[in-house]
Amino acid sequence: MLLRDEFSKNGDIRIGVYVCDCGTNIAGKVRVPEVVEYAGTLPHVVVAKEYKYMCSDPGQDMIRREIKEQKLNRLLVAACSPHVHEETFRNVAAQAGLNPFLFQMVNIRELVSWVTKDPDKATAKAKDMIRAAANRVLFHEELEPLKYHIKRNVVIVGGGIAGIHAALLLADSGEHVYLVERESSIGGHMAMFDKTFPTLDCAACILTPKMTMVKSHPNITIMSYSEVVEVNGFVGDFKVKVRKKPRYVDEENCVGCFECIDACVFKDARYPNEFDFGLGKRKPIYMPFPQAVPPVPVIDADTCIEFKTGKCPKECLKACGERAGIDFAQKEEIVELEVGSIIVATGFDSFDPKKMPQYGYGIYSNVYTSLEAERLFNASGPTAGELVLRDGSKPKSVGIIHCVGSRDENHNRWCSRVCCMYSMKLAHLVKERTNADVFNFYIDIRAAGKGYEEFYNRTMEEGVQYIRGKVAEVTDNAQTKDEEGKLVIRVEDTLLGMIRRIPVDMVILSVGLEPQHDALEVTKMFNISCSGGGWFMERHPKLAPVSTMSGGVFLAGACQAPKDIPDTVAQAGAAASEALALSHKGVIEVEPNTAFIDETLCSGCQVCVGLCPYSAISYDQEKKISILNQALCQGCGVCAGACPSGAAQQHLFNDSQLMAEIEGALAGVL
Amino acid sequence: MSKPKVAFYWCASCGGCEEAVVDLADAILGVVDAVDIVFWPVAMDFKREDVEALKDGELAAGFVNGAIRTSEQEEMAHLMRRKSQALIAFGSCSHTGGIPGLANLYTREDILKRVYIENPSIVNPNHILPQEKSVETEGTLRLPAFKDDVRTLDQTVEVDYYLPGCPPPVNLIVNAVTALVEGKLPPKGSVLAPDVALCSECERNATKPEKLSMKDVKRPHEIIIDGENCLLAQGVICLGPATRSGCGAACLNANMPCTGCMGATSGALDYGAKALSAMASLLDSNDAEEIKSMTAKIVDPAGTFYRYSLPASFLHRRVGRPG
Numbered sequence: 006m007l008l009r010d011e012f013s014k015n016g017d018i019r020i021g022v023y024v025c026d027c028g029t030n031i032a033g034k035v036r037v038p039e040v041v042e043y044a045g046t047l048p049h050v051v052v053a054k055e056y057k058y059m060c061s062d063p064g065q066d067m068i069r070r071e072i073k074e075q076k077l078n079r080l081l082v083a084a085c086s087p088h089v090h091e092e093t094f095r096n097v098a099a100q101a102g103l104n105p106f107l108f109q110m111v112n113i114r115e116l117v118s119w120v121t122k123d124p125d126k127a128t129a130k131a132k133d134m135i136r137a138a139a140n141r142v143l144f145h146e147e148l149e150p151l152k153y154h155i156k157r158n159v160v161i162v163g164g165g166i167a168g169i170h171a172a173l174l175l176a177d178s179g180e181h182v183y184l185v186e187r188e189s190s191i192g193g194h195m196a197m198f199d200k201t202f203p204t205l206d207c208a209a210c211i212l213t214p215k216m217t218m219v220k221s222h223p224n225i226t227i228m229s230y231s232e233v234v235e236v237n238g239f240v241g242d243f244k245v246k247v248r249k250k251p252r253y254v255d256e257e258n259c260v261g262c263f264e265c266i267d268a269c270v271f272k273d274a275r276y277p278n279e280f281d282f283g284l285g286k287r288k289p290i291y292m293p294f295p296q297a298v299p300p301v302p303v304i305d306a307d308t309c310i311e312f313k314t315g316k317c318p319k320e321c322l323k324a325c326g327e328r329a330g331i332d333f334a335q336k337e338e339i340v341e342l343e344v345g346s347i348i349v350a351t352g353f354d355s356f357d358p359k360k361m362p363q364y365g366y367g368i369y370s371n372v373y374t375s376l377e378a379e380r381l382f383n384a385s386g387p388t389a390g391e392l393v394l395r396d397g398s399k400p401k402s403v404g405i406i407h408c409v410g411s412r413d414e415n416h417n418r419w420c421s422r423v424c425c426m427y428s429m430k431l432a433h434l435v436k437e438r439t440n441a442d443v444f445n446f447y448i449d450i451r452a453a454g455k456g457y458e459e460f461y462n463r464t465m466e467e468g469v470q471y472i473r474g475k476v477a478e479v480t481d482n483a484q485t486k487d488e489e490g491k492l493v494i495r496v497e498d499t500l501l502g503m504i505r506r507i508p509v510d511m512v513i514l515s516v517g518l519e520p521q522h523d524a525l526e527v528t529k530m531f532n533i534s535c536s537g538g539g540w541f542m543e544r545h546p547k548l549a550p551v552s553t554m555s556g557g558v559f560l561a562g563a564c565q566a567p568k569d570i571p572d573t574v575a576q577a578g579a580a581a582s583e584a585l586a587l588s589h590k591g592v593i594e595v596e597p598n599t600a601f602i603d604e605t606l607c608s609g610c611q612v613c614v615g616l617c618p619y620s621a622i623s624y625d626q627e628k629k630i631s632i633l634n635q636a637l638c639q640g641c642g643v644c645a646g647a648c649p650s651g652a653a654q655q656h657l658f659n660d661s662q663l664m665a666e667i668e669g670a671l672a673g674v675l
Numbered sequence: 676m677s678k679p680k681v682a683f684y685w686c687a688s689c690g691g692c693e694e695a696v697v698d699l700a701d702a703i704l705g706v707v708d709a710v711d712i713v714f715w716p717v718a719m720d721f722k723r724e725d726v727e728a729l730k731d732g733e734l735a736a737g738f739v740n741g742a743i744r745t746s747e748q749e750e751m752a753h754l755m756r757r758k759s760q761a762l763i764a765f766g767s768c769s770h771t772g773g774i775p776g777l778a779n780l781y782t783r784e785d786i787l788k789r790v791y792i793e794n795p796s797i798v799n800p801n802h803i804l805p806q807e808k809s810v811e812t813e814g815t816l817r818l819p820a821f822k823d824d825v826r827t828l829d830q831t832v833e834v835d836y837y838l839p840g841c842p843p844p845v846n847l848i849v850n851a852v853t854a855l856v857e858g859k860l861p862p863k864g865s866v867l868a869p870d871v872a873l874c875s876e877c878e879r880n881a882t883k884p885e886k887l888s889m890k891d892v893k894r895p896h897e898i899i900i901d902g903e904n905c906l907l908a909q910g911v912i913c914l915g916p917a918t919r920s921g922c923g924a925a926c927l928n929a930n931m932p933c934t935g936c937m938g939a940t941s942g943a944l945d946y947g948a949k950a951l952s953a954m955a956s957l958l959d960s961n962d963a964e965e966i967k968s969m970t971a972k973i974v975d976p977a978g979t980f981y982r983y984s985l986p987a988s989f990l991h992r993r994v995g996r997p998g
Contacts, residue, residue: 603942605870605871606870606871606940606941606942607871608871608872608873608874608875608915608916608920608940609874609875609880610872610874610880610915610916610953611874611880611883611887612887612916612953612956612957614885614886614887615885615886615887615888616956624883629875629880643956646952646956647952647953647956647957648942648949648953649872649914649916649917649943649949649950649952649953650871650872650916650917650939650940650942650943650949651939651940651941651942651943651944651949652940652942654942660942660943660944661944664944
């Protein structure tokens with residue numbers, strides 16, 4: 006017996022079906038009058054109507070009026086995504102005196118008209134979905150939304166410019182911010198740069214003041230050398246577990262004098278500094294860069310003699326003396342934070358040019374990545390701002406290759422947005438520091454931004470040569486005397502229409518941006534989605550660009566898509582204001598989608614007990630059944646899925662509702 | 676007043692259900708006292724004609740065990756339905772399809788080919804398959820039609836009550852017959868067994884660890900099952916959590932896991948899906964490869980989780996893909 010038949014025995018169900026044209030968005034593909042006529046023939050449907058824009062005031066008025074006139078006790082609106090208008094129509098139902106959870110939204114726009122080519126198929130699919138929903142609502146029940154207080158703390162994941170900017174805004178507004186950064190210093194990629202385009206501001210000059218403000222702000226807790234390992238809870242009440250890696254220097258006791266670094270038994274820095282991509286050297290106890298925040302050194306256990314042999318005279322410890330900053334016994338620590346919202350600002354990785362061996366990175370020593378070039382130009386970098394070749398001499402000619410790994414169907418299809426501009430900036434700096442000949446090899450110049458085109462023209466006036474063409478290869482195979490000892494860039498100059506060979510001393514690869522290598526794990530942890538390519542997905546590309554599908558989780562910066570510093574800062578501000586708006590609201594209503602256990606059906610098998618991530622279920626020794634604490638339940642549905650006897654069920658998604666919906670959807674083929 | 680008339684019939688079944696009636700032992704005397712058995716092919720010499728001769732509804736109850744595969748079984752199901760006031764699906768096969776229902780994992784053609792051609796113990800050089808009609812010199816021979824799939828009794832005719840189990844536990848049979856005689860049957864459509872899963876009456880339930888989980892999957896022959904602790908905690912798939920009680924945890928008492936013959940509780944819409952979901956939830960690993968190797972140890976998932984209920988499941992049968 007079909008579930009629908011089973012239900013029809015009890016209760017007088019009166020369903021109203023309202024199908025929206027959405028202008029031509031739906032009606033342009035789906036034959037709405039036919040769908041409405043069909044909906045009218047479904048069991049229990051007493052009224053079915055079409056309207057041009059159901060979400061407009063007249064549309065809403067019509068529904069409210071008919072709920073009362075027709076004594077509707079179920080409401081079904083077939084329109085756009087519930088993300089857009091579920092709230093609207095729930096309110097309509099409530100205003101007409103109908104419990105909002107007796108309403109069901111059917112998405113015939115995003116799931117039908119926008120994605121189906123054939124009008125016949127689209128129309129049939131719309132009918133199927135309405136039939137499924139009409140079946141489902143038979144099993145709907147009156148529910149009340151749950152209300153929760155919103156905690157006023159915010160955790161920001163990622164201490165680059167996005168995280169820093171958002172943290173300062175929130176902290177200034179009185180929220181307490183936990184800024185979690187996995188490296189030993191905040192600052193992110195921006196801290197690596199020498200200058201920023203197009204204004205040529207010194208990156209450090211504009212960034213480090215903000216970093217020190219973060220350090221000294223009473224409302225900000227910096228958690229550097231730390232990573233989020235677990236996130237539980239929901240909007241307004243997240244529980245975030247952070248793992249603090251041992252840096253073997255006590256952040257409380259360290260005064261930032263760096264005498265320990267000077268005292269290290271290694272008189273000279275001899276290990277590659279990761280912050281400089283190995284171009285510079287560091288000691289086992291070091292600061293990644295001079296302006297690092299917090300200004301607390303870190304000991305690398307892999308290179309420290311004490312950790313390797315246990316026989317180091319520990320000069321660092323002696324130098325620190327009674328300040329007691331050095332702590333070889335420091336252990337990893339798990340800190341649990343309770344916050345109301347989360348801003349994910351985890352940034353980007355750069356494309357690994359070894360994937361394009363034709364460009365010679367890792368083969369020819371004078372092929373650099375753009376980030377390595379940034380470090381060379383940086384006054385506090387390994388060469389104190391000198392652009393030099395591996396042998397220490399200054400290059401007389403430099404080739405800068407754009408779009409390395411970007412706009413390439415073999416690698417990343419997207420435009421990384423920042424490479425044209427930073428390539429121009431690097432070209433300008435090469436001119437400024439060495440007066441070498443500079444050749445920029447580009448596919449298209451993308452200089453859309455305030456002052457960007459002007460900056461492009463400026464570099465041309467400075468003598469930078471732009472050659473339009475995707476570089477075929479970088480080779481040391483000299484064919485003429487001029488090419489001997491040089492790197493030869495082979496390219497089709499598409500403006501001249503000829504193959505060219507340009508010999509240079511140094512090649513800089515403008516590597517594109519890509520999602521962090523562990524972006525997928527981050528999405529799982531924060532329960533957010535990825536768009537194409539692995540960039541984190543915003544709730545709506547236009548109208549909710551920093552929100553995610555998870556309430557209370559916001560995005561800032563390049564983790565969402567490649568973007569430059571101005572855009573990143575603007576987005577970080579937006580994310581901060583979203584978090585602020587949420588916390589100022591104070592209370593949030595959430596879906597009453599909690600689980601419940603039917604005590605008569607429960608056998609006390611305890612399959613659910615250990616599965617509940619929120620410890621909301623326990624075994625009652627006296628009743629010999631499992632008991633669910635509604636206040637702790639977060640509505641994840643794990644128990645309902647696992648319960649072998651159907652005793653654990655979830656409101657809004659109980660088995661009868663889901664099966665009725667499936668039966669309805671498949672009625673055409675059953 | 677004449678005693679209520681009852682009849683027993685068997686369709687696609689092993690005979691165990693008949694055995695269960697015999698197992699009533701002394702209690703059968705009470706049954707024989709209380710009712711008049713007018714048809715029981717396994718034990719009494721009555722014929723189909725005798726049933727056909729009854730008035731419609733003349734039987735107070737008809738007990739049908741076995742699943743429905745052939746045209747003859749279908750005809751008999753209809754006949755029993757017509758003659759019975761209460762038609763009772765007796766045993767797993769009749770209730771949810773049972774072991775014969777696993778034949779729905781294969782097509783009719785596959786089965787006939789396997790049994791009559793490929794089977795190593797068969798000699799059939801001309802590849803002759805059973806025919807519904809074969810004309811011989813002596814006359815025309817007829818066999819019932821072998822249908823495309825195995826169905827439950829209630830997928831064939833309307834059923835009033837279900838007595839689950841492979842075979843149904845004696846105490847449930849006695850309860851059912853007593854209720855029938857006393858006219859105290861529950862609402863139609865009821866399963867005549869407690870509507871709560873087996874853990875509720877299993878003594879081992881008290882031994883469950885605080886967090887029940889399975890680190891590994893073991894088949895009963897691979898370990899020595901200890902006689903006291905929950906089998907799930909020992910890594911053996913036991914379907915007690917998904918299965919109706921009423922059997923007194925007979926298999927567990929014999930130190931073997933529950934395989935689910937009593938079927939689902941009323942809260943579970945698909946027995947196998949629920950059982951599978953519960954067992955999968957218990958696997959204690961977050962590593963995809965480890966999970967894969969654990970699930971690989973469930974050698975026959977369909978036969979494990981749908982052992983008695985494939986025809987009654989949402990899937991009902993395997994659907995062949997072209998090619």
